[in-house]
Amino acid sequence: MSRLQSVLINPVLNKEIKLRFRSFKNFLGILLFLAICGAVCLAFIYIETQFSHDGFTASDSRNLFILLSMGQLGLIVFITPGLTAGAISGEREKQTLNIMLTTQQSSTSIILSKLFSSILFLILMLVASLPLYSIVFLYGGVSPKTVFVMFGFLLLTMLTIGSIGIMFSTILKRTIISTITTYGVMLFLLVGTLIIFFIVLRLILGFQGTTGPGQNNILPYFVLILNPAVSMFSSLQSNMFVYEFQQLGINWPLWFGYTIAYMVITLLSLLIAIKKLRPNMKAKSKNTKKG
Amino acid sequence: MIEIQNLTKRYGSFTALDNLNLSIDKGTVFGFVGPNGAGKSTTFSILATLLRPSEGTAYINGYDVTKDPKQVRKSIGYVPDFFGVYDQFKVHEYLDFYGSSYGIPSAERKAIIPQLLELVNLEEKIDAYVDLLSRGMKQRLCLARALIHDPDILILDEPASGLDPRARVEMRGILRELKKMDKTIIISSHILPELSELCDELGVIEHGQLIAHGNVNQIENQLQAQKVLHVTVKGNVEQAISFFENDTNVLEVEHDEEDNQLLQLSYQGTEDEQVILLQQAIEHGLPILTLSQKQTNLEDIFMEITKGGE
Numbered sequence: 315m316s317r318l319q320s321v322l323i324n325p326v327l328n329k330e331i332k333l334r335f336r337s338f339k340n341f342l343g344i345l346l347f348l349a350i351c352g353a354v355c356l357a358f359i360y361i362e363t364q365f366s367h368d369g370f371t372a373s374d375s376r377n378l379f380i381l382l383s384m385g386q387l388g389l390i391v392f393i394t395p396g397l398t399a400g401a402i403s404g405e406r407e408k409q410t411l412n413i414m415l416t417t418q419q420s421s422t423s424i425i426l427s428k429l430f431s432s433i434l435f436l437i438l439m440l441v442a443s444l445p446l447y448s449i450v451f452l453y454g455g456v457s458p459k460t461v462f463v464m465f466g467f468l469l470l471t472m473l474t475i476g477s478i479g480i481m482f483s484t485i486l487k488r489t490i491i492s493t494i495t496t497y498g499v500m501l502f503l504l505v506g507t508l509i510i511f512f513i514v515l516r517l518i519l520g521f522q523g524t525t526g527p528g529q530n531n532i533l534p535y536f537v538l539i540l541n542p543a544v545s546m547f548s549s550l551q552s553n554m555f556v557y558e559f560q561q562l563g564i565n566w567p568l569w570f571g572y573t574i575a576y577m578v579i580t581l582l583s584l585l586i587a588i589k590k591l592r593p594n595m596k597a598k599s600k601n602t603k604k605g
Numbered sequence: 606m607i608e609i610q611n612l613t614k615r616y617g618s619f620t621a622l623d624n625l626n627l628s629i630d631k632g633t634v635f636g637f638v639g640p641n642g643a644g645k646s647t648t649f650s651i652l653a654t655l656l657r658p659s660e661g662t663a664y665i666n667g668y669d670v671t672k673d674p675k676q677v678r679k680s681i682g683y684v685p686d687f688f689g690v691y692d693q694f695k696v697h698e699y700l701d702f703y704g705s706s707y708g709i710p711s712a713e714r715k716a717i718i719p720q721l722l723e724l725v726n727l728e729e730k731i732d733a734y735v736d737l738l739s740r741g742m743k744q745r746l747c748l749a750r751a752l753i754h755d756p757d758i759l760i761l762d763e764p765a766s767g768l769d770p771r772a773r774v775e776m777r778g779i780l781r782e783l784k785k786m787d788k789t790i791i792i793s794s795h796i797l798p799e800l801s802e803l804c805d806e807l808g809v810i811e812h813g814q815l816i817a818h819g820n821v822n823q824i825e826n827q828l829q830a831q832k833v834l835h836v837t838v839k840g841n842v843e844q845a846i847s848f849f850e851n852d853t854n855v856l857e858v859e860h861d862e863e864d865n866q867l868l869q870l871s872y873q874g875t876e877d878e879q880v881i882l883l884q885q886a887i888e889h890g891l892p893i894l895t896l897s898q899k900q901t902n903l904e905d906i907f908m909e910i911t912k913g914g915e
Contacts, residue, residue, distance in 0.1 A: 325705035333693050409689035413750070416653050416683045417706035418675070593657045595671040 324423050326414070330431030344439055347389065351443050354385065359449070375453035380550050382447065383464045386440060387546055390472050391504065393436060395496035398479030400489035401428040402591065407489060421591040425484070425584060429476050436472055440465070460550070467549065467569070471542045474576040475500065477583035484587040507541040519561055535564045539571030606631040606789050607652070607758065611661030614647050614813075621647045623813040624661070629791060629806070631757070634784050636804035637793040644813040645793040646686055649762045652791070653683040666757060679707075682751030686762040686793075690743055692736035696727065699735050699746065700753060707754035714753075721749040725779055741772030748779060759783065761792040765799055777803060831856070833899035834870040834879070839892040842866070848889055854878055866894070 334340060358381065362374045402425075405411035414424065450456050478499055482492040515534045538544055538555070548554035549569040559565070607629040614622040622644045629635045637645050650656035652663055654674035662669050668676040691699060697718050704714035722728045725745035730738060738746060744764060751759060764780075765773045780803055783790060794800050800807065801821055809817040809824075817824055838845045842860065845868060849855050854874030861867040874882065883896055 325702055328705070329691070329694075329702045332698070333691060336693050408691075409685070409687050410691065412650075412653070412655055412685050413683070413688055413703075413747075414706070415655060416678055416681065417703060418678060418708055418754075419706050592674075593655065595654055595657050595674050 324419065324427055326419060326424050326427035327431055330427060331434065334431060334435055340435065344442055347439055348442055348446075351382065351385065351446050355382070355446055355449055370453055372453060372455035375450050375455035378453075379447070379450045379456045379460070379464075380547070382443075382450070383468075383546065383550065384543070386443065386468055387471065387542060389439070390436060390468055391475065391500050391542065393439075394432070394472055394475040395479045395493060395500055397432040397435065398429065398476045399483050399493040399496040401432060401480050402483040402587070403487060403489040403492050404483070406487065415592055421588045425480060425587045425591060429473070429480050429584070432479075433472050433476050437469075440468060463549065464546075467546055467572075470573060470576050470580075471546075474580045474583075477580045477587070481583040481587045484590050503540055504543055507537050508544065511537045511541075515558060515562075519558075531562055532564060534562060535559065535566070535568075535571060536575075539568055539575050542572070542576075545569055545572035606633070606666065607635075607791065608664040609648070609652075609661075610663065612648065612651060612658055612663055613660040614644075614651065614656065615659045621813050622651075622658075625810075625813070625815055627808060627815060627818070629789065631789055632787045633806055634780070634790045634792065634804045636800035636807045637791060637810060638800060638807055639793075639795065639810035641795055643795075643810045645795075645810060646762055647813075648810075649683070649685075649760050649791075649793065652677075652760055653681060653685075654678055679754070680757050682754070682756040682759045684744075684747050684751050684759070684761045684764055686766065688747055690735040690738075690746070692734070694735050695731075696722070696733050696735060696738070696746060697731045700750060703750045704753045709754060717753060721752055724752070724782060725749045726775065739772075741768050741775065744768060744772070744776065745779065748776075752783075757789060759788055759790045759792075761790065763793055763795070765794065765796075773799070831871060831873050834872045835895070835897050835899055836868045836870060837864075837866045837894040837896075838868065839866065839894050841892060842868070845886075845891050845893075848886060848891060852882055854882070869899075 355378065358374075358378050359370055362370045366374070402411065405414060447461060451458075475496075479492070479496045482495045482499075483489070486492040486495060511534050514537060518531050518534065544554070545568045549567070555568070607627070609625050609627040612622055612625040613620065625644070625648060637648070639645050647656065651658050651670060652665065654670055654677050658671065662671050664670070665677045666680040668680065670677050691702075694702065700718045700721065701714055704717065705711070709717070719728060719731065722731055725748055727738075727742060727745055727749065730742065730746075735743070735746065748761070748764065751761075761780075765776050768776060780790065780792070784803075792800065792804070804821065806818070806820050807824055808815055836845070836849070842865065846858050846860060849858050849868065849870055852874075855870050855872055857871040859869040859871075861869065872879065872882075883893070886893055886896075
């Protein structure tokens with residue numbers, strides 16, 4: 315078994331999947347999620363066919379796709395912290411962590427398994443919702459490539475939020491505090507970044523929207539790429555904030571910065587979690603050599 | 606096998622473990638005794654690579670816990686004082702998970718698990734859900750879990766706490782079996798009699814310091830160097846007190862206020878000197894009814910040794 319395999323397919327991951335998928339409430343969760351998504355789709359189609367004189371067009375189909383995708387993003391933002399913020403602290407509270415830490419499992423393997431097991435459940439939810447997208451394909455308006463891009467976007471978002479949750483779960487002792495902190499970070503990413511963006515934008519461009527001193531100022535861009543909703547929406551509707559960014563002299567698409575930023579956040583969060591899972595056993599001792 | 610050198614653990618200004626030095630040979634069952642909060646669990650956590658020492662270190666099978674924690678983990682089986690189980694696991698799944706966590710191949714695990722369950726008398730529970738087991742059964746299952754990778758050393762933190770008398774007896778029986786298997790066992794308890802019959806050596810810890818160390822007989826002899834004699838006299842109590850206080854081997858004479866005839870002597874003399882003392886007392890005309898030695902047990906030793914800290 316290769317090193318990568320042993321990290322990805324390992325006892326902790328097996329255990330997590332077994333315990334998670336054995337629980338009835340998780341399947342109930344998927345059932346409810348699909349029922350809600352299905353109901354939203356049907357309601358959307360019903361409204362469009364009943365109250366629109368041109369019927370359900372390709373454009374409506376695209377709007378439905380955006381609605382579904384944003385809904386999936388909302389689901390990820392709300393559920394991922396709940397699934398991951400208790401991953402390590404929950405084991406600590408159940409008093410199973412110390413035993414796990416005395417086994418041969420490496421810290422990397424434990425942290426990655428916890429992350430993947432939480433994400434696998436969410437991926438199952440996303441995959442289970444894929445048939446709903448067939449409605450979109452039925453009416454046209456969206457290319458399969460767009461669907462793949464959206465899926466990749468959701469996957470990266472999931473990974474990043476999951477990593478942040480796991481990191482807080484490792485460094486904060488209690489699940490409740492870790493969960494609140496992770497949701498706090500989510501709130502900042504969704505709302506805080508947007509507020510800061512507008513403040514910074516106004517400060518740079520002035521209230522009149524004049525150009526000049528604001529040219530090539532990339533700070534608003536760096537703030538906005540942290541926002542998953544805006545980044546995703548702008549990748550689906552490419553005209554979002556185009557005017558503002560033209561004024562600032564920025565030509566990079568938001569999704570590009572988003573991908574880089576979220577990969578860095580994921581990596582840093584996981585490194586911190588791996589580092590902090592076990593104590594650094596090196597003592598400040600002057601006498602550690604066996605006599 | 607286990608060598609602890611100058612081990613110290615501080616939390617701010619509080620010293621949980623103060624310069625602990627200890628050496629435990631292979632195959633020894635070592636009882637770590639002390640009141641709650643004495644530093645037993647801190648020591649065990651450091652040995653199990655779960656806590657970083659402030660100073661000093663410990664060697665397990667020659668591996669430094671601060672430098673080779675991975676090798677140390679291979680050598681130990683650790684049962685913490687408080688532990689949880691994964692509720693939705695069955696007994697064999699629980700052991701299988703930990704077996705795989707130690708890198709034991711699947712086929713080997715399948716063979717080991719029934720043997721371990723037999724050792725801890727849980728073979729009938731192989732398909733039971735872990736959360737349906739009693740506390741005693743969970744404790745035994747955790748012991749089986751700690752044995753799954755066949756470690757040389759077992760670190761058991763209060764394994765009998767919270768168990769009813771029957772479960773304690775069962776646990777002792779299992780530990781006896783493990784002793785026969787030549788495992789080195791380091792076991793803690795705040796109740797000394799629980800350990801006395803099982804352990805080859807005892808260490809008494811208080812306020813983070815090892816205040817007594819030796820085999821059970823050595824510690825018993827320590828106490829017997831200062832035995833307690835009960836003397837009952839029929840009258841002339843004042844004269845009797847005066848007589849005994851003049852004997853150089855009598856350290857202290859206490860007069861029982863409730864039983865006017867009873868005197869309690871702290872005595873450090875030998876048995877021969879004790880005989881002479883009695884003869885002299887009778888020659889002195891003291892009306893002695895009885896003279897007896899107070900029976901002591903290891904619990905008394907423990908109380909005696911640790912009373913200074915109260």
